[in-house]
Amino acid sequence: xxxxxQSLVLCLFEDERYPNFFPLSLNHPVFDLRIxxxxxxxxxxxxxxPGNLIVLCRPYLASVLTEELSSPGGEYEVHVNExxxxxxxxxxxxxxxxxxxxxxxVTGLVVNSVLHKxxxxxxxxLSGDQASSFMNYLSDPLSDDHMLKVIHEIKxxxxxxxxxxxxxxxxxxxxxxxxxxxxxxxxxxxxxxxGLKLLSYYWQLxxxxxxxxxxxxxxxxxxxxxxxxxxxxxxxxxxxxxxVIGSEVEVRSGTVLDASEGPIIITDRVSIEPNAIITGxxxxxxxxxxxxxxxxxxxxxxxxECRIGGEVEETIVTSYSNKQHEGFLGHSYVGSWVNIGAGSxxxxxxxxxxxIRAWSAGKVKExxxxxxxxxxxDHSKIAINTKFNTGTVVGFNANITSSGFPPKFVPxxxxxxxxxxxxxxxxxxMKTAEVMMDRRNVRFTSAQGELFKALYRxxxxxxxxx
Numbered sequence: 001x002x003x004x005x006q007s008l009v010l011c012l013f014e015d016e017r018y019p020n021f022f023p024l025s026l027n028h029p030v031f032d033l034r035i036x037x038x039x040x041x042x043x044x045x046x047x048x049x050p051g052n053l054i055v056l057c058r059p060y061l062a063s064v065l066t067e068e069l070s071s072p073g074g075e076y077e078v079h080v081n082e083x084x085x086x087x088x089x090x091x092x093x094x095x096x097x098x099x100x101x102x103x104x105x106v107t108g109l110v111v112n113s114v115l116h117k118x119x120x121x122x123x124x125x126l127s128g129d130q131a132s133s134f135m136n137y138l139s140d141p142l143s144d145d146h147m148l149k150v151i152h153e154i155k156x157x158x159x160x161x162x163x164x165x166x167x168x169x170x171x172x173x174x175x176x177x178x179x180x181x182x183x184x185x186x187x188x189x190x191x192x193x194x195g196l197k198l199l200s201y202y203w204q205l206x207x208x209x210x211x212x213x214x215x216x217x218x219x220x221x222x223x224x225x226x227x228x229x230x231x232x233x234x235x236x237x238x239x240x241x242x243x244v245i246g247s248e249v250e251v252r253s254g255t256v257l258d259a260s261e262g263p264i265i266i267t268d269r270v271s272i273e274p275n276a277i278i279t280g281x282x283x284x285x286x287x288x289x290x291x292x293x294x295x296x297x298x299x300x301x302x303x304x305e306c307r308i309g310g311e312v313e314e315t316i317v318t319s320y321s322n323k324q325h326e327g328f329l330g331h332s333y334v335g336s337w338v339n340i341g342a343g344s345x346x347x348x349x350x351x352x353x354x355x356i357r358a359w360s361a362g363k364v365k366e367x368x369x370x371x372x373x374x375x376x377x378d379h380s381k382i383a384i385n386t387k388f389n390t391g392t393v394v395g396f397n398a399n400i401t402s403s404g405f406p407p408k409f410v411p412x413x414x415x416x417x418x419x420x421x422x423x424x425x426x427x428x429x430m431k432t433a434e435v436m437m438d439r440r441n442v443r444f445t446s447a448q449g450e451l452f453k454a455l456y457r458x459x460x461x462x463x464x465x466x
Contacts (some may be wrong), residue, residue, distance in 0.1 A: 009088045010048055012041055013056035015120065017094065017142035019361040021202045022466055023192065023377030023395040023412055024335060026455055029057040029065065029094025030349055034303060034318045035205050036212030037220075037265055037283045043212075045054035045076075047102050052077045052084050053266040056135065056430055058142045058357055060454040063447040081139075087111065088131045090138070091123040094198040094206060098215045105196065115194040122194050139181050151462040154362030160452050179373070200359060201349055203367050206333055210262065210299035213281035217263035226268075242280065246270065252292075261298055285399055289375035291324055305335070305440055308388050315373070320440055335396075340376075341384035348373035350390055362465055367391065377412060381434050396466065397429050397454060411464035413456055421464065426456045 018025050024033055031041040040044070045053060055066060055074050062080050069078040077084075089106060097105065109115070109125040114134075116122055126134050140146070184191045199205065224244040225231065234253035237243055242259035245251070246268035254275035255265050262281030266272075270284050273292035278284075282296055290296065294333035297313030305323040313330040317323065323336050325342035332346055348371045350356060358374040359365050374388040377396035389405050395412030402416050413429065414421040430452050434444035459466055 001249070004457070006051075008048065008050040008087070009052040009054065009086050010045065010050035011054035011056060011088050011090045011135070012093045013090060013138050014058065014093055014142055015119075016146070017120075017198075018058070018142075020200055020362055023393065024333065024375065025204055026396045026412065026458075027061070027064075027378055027451055029055065029061055029093060031057075032065070033202075033205060034301060035096075036207055036301060036324035040096070040199075043216070044091055044093075044095065044097075044102065045265065048089075048106060050089075052074050052079065052086075053083055054082065054088070054135075054137055056081055056142070058147065059144060060147075060451065064445075064451050067445060067447050072085070081447065082244065083132050083306050085133050087125065087127040087170070089178075090126065090134065092122050092198055094200070095122060096197050096199055097213070101196065101220075105194075110429045112188065112189070113190045113192065114180065114184060115192055115196075116196060117178055117194055117196065118198065119178075119296060119394045122196055122198060124189075126192065130189060132188055134183075147458060148461065150361070151458060151466065154308065154465050155463050157362040201365075201367070202333060203358065203369055203372055206314065206372070207315060207329055208235065209301055209314065213265070213283050213299070213301065214262055217242070217265060217281070218242070220265070237284055246286070252276075267304075270348035285319065297330075311362045316372070318378075320437075320442070330373050331369075331371040333375045334376035335376055335380070337379045338376050338381070339431065339436075341386065343384050344382050344386040344388075345392045346373040346392065356391045359393040368437070377427070381432075381437075395398060396459075397424060397433075397452075399424065406444070410465055412459045414464055423464070429456075 001463035006094045012031050014029050018030050018139050021030050032039050046386050056153050066080045067164045086139040105123060109123060112130060114121060114124040124134060138298045141326050180345045181191060185298040222244050226247040228247040229245045229249040231251045232253045235251050236256045239259040242263040243257055244265045246266055248269045249266055252274040255272050256277045260281040264278060264280040265283045268288040269287050272290040275292055276294045278296045279298045281298055283301045284303050287304050288302050288306040291309030294309045295311045301310050301316045302308060303317060303319030306317050307324045310326045311328045315329050315332045318336045320336050323329055323340040327343050328345045328403050331348040354369050356369055358372060359369050372391050374392045379397040381399045383401045386400050387405050389408055392408045394410045397412045406416055410416055411425040414428045415424055430449055437444050
């Protein structure tokens with residue numbers, strides 16, 4: 001959306017559903033999780049082009065997020081957990097829109113109004129004291145105290161009957177609705193229901209990825225192959241009009257780029273080695289390397305500086321992660337700074353073709369999905385020839401060294417040494433992260449060190465249940 005009002009103040013916020021995205025959201029705000037060609041935040045901000053951006057997140061994430069967003073040359077001012085004077089448009093960071101939905105939402109917002117979905121805030125337009133009061137209202141479930149409450153609930157959780165879970169969800173929704181209605185009445189703000197979509201669980205990132213890549217392509221003005229790209233003899237482009245190839249890209253002989261089922265976006269300085277097959281919809285981030293003979297299937301997004309080989313399908317791999325060798329990775333989500341050893345594979349379909357259940361915030365939940373592979377948190381390492389079952393979840397900074405199928409949930413900061421877990425030493429974990437990041441010329445900062453320490457405290461308090 002072309003925004004002519006450069007003074008737009010946009011506030012993206014997390015809400016109380018962030019535990020549903022653990023372990024991916026342990027060290028990231030939910031709005032910074034990758035989908036399509038970028039992150040949830042990137043999609044919203046690029047379309048709205050604000051003059052000022054406020055990001056509202058859990059306090060222990062603020063320092064690292066401030067570092068990431070404070071790089072010079074930014075197009076807008078960024079404020080982390082700080083209010084800005086003036087009229088503010090609030091958007092839930094779990095919001096996912098397509099086509100012109102976001103434009104219609106923002107232009108249709110009335111001052112001093114809040115849109116919600118079953119009591120959960122989706123969007124608002126407020127100013128002055130009402131905006132400040134609303135930011136305080138939104139901040140309550142993001143505090144460290146709330147995080148400790150979440151940890152306690154996860155520790156105490158046991159598998160619930162479907163009826164009980166439904167009753168809890170309904171009562172939770174009612175409580176949120178009552179809370180919002182009460183705040184709005186006290187503040188003189190109108191409240192209205194909306195049907196816009198909010199992502200609620202990590203597996204929805206995987207499920208929506210193909211559609212988001214297509215939407216990102218349609219909104220991208222670039223088409224064709226950059227003059228500085230080099231396509232070697234024998235490269236085959238199928239439906240070339242739906243392929244974007246960036247500057248300084250090398251595509252070696254024998255490679256097939258097939259956009260007949262969806263667009264392919266290859267950003268700058270990507271290297272694709274000989275005989276790779278890439279099928280759209282697909283997005284490949286800058287400086288990534290696709291190894292020779294790799295098969296990158298539809299619905300796949302790769303962040304920047306990834307090293308990818310073997311077979312990958314309907315999977316999101318975030319920046320700086322490696323899966324260089326043979327092995328299958330499907331319907332999965334891989335965090336940053338992950339290394340997957342040679343020959344490792346995951347199952348993404350049950351033998352009885354039934355729907356898959358998976359760990360989510362301490363409980364095993366119905367995903368409603370027939371296909372779901374493995375979810376791996378940041379900084380985890382996977383040994384060679386590891387075999388993951390459907391719906392397996394690996395936490396933050398875990399190490400898998402199992403010779404059989406690992407459990408369907410591997411806690412954060414643990415080494416899986418059969419038959420038991422061993423707690424991963426914090427200092428050693430930080431040193432490993434520093435070494436890996438240095439190999440990509442990325443500095444492990446003091447803010448990142450403090451984030452590791454905060455997560456380690458939370459995870460120990462959880463009894464290694466997250």
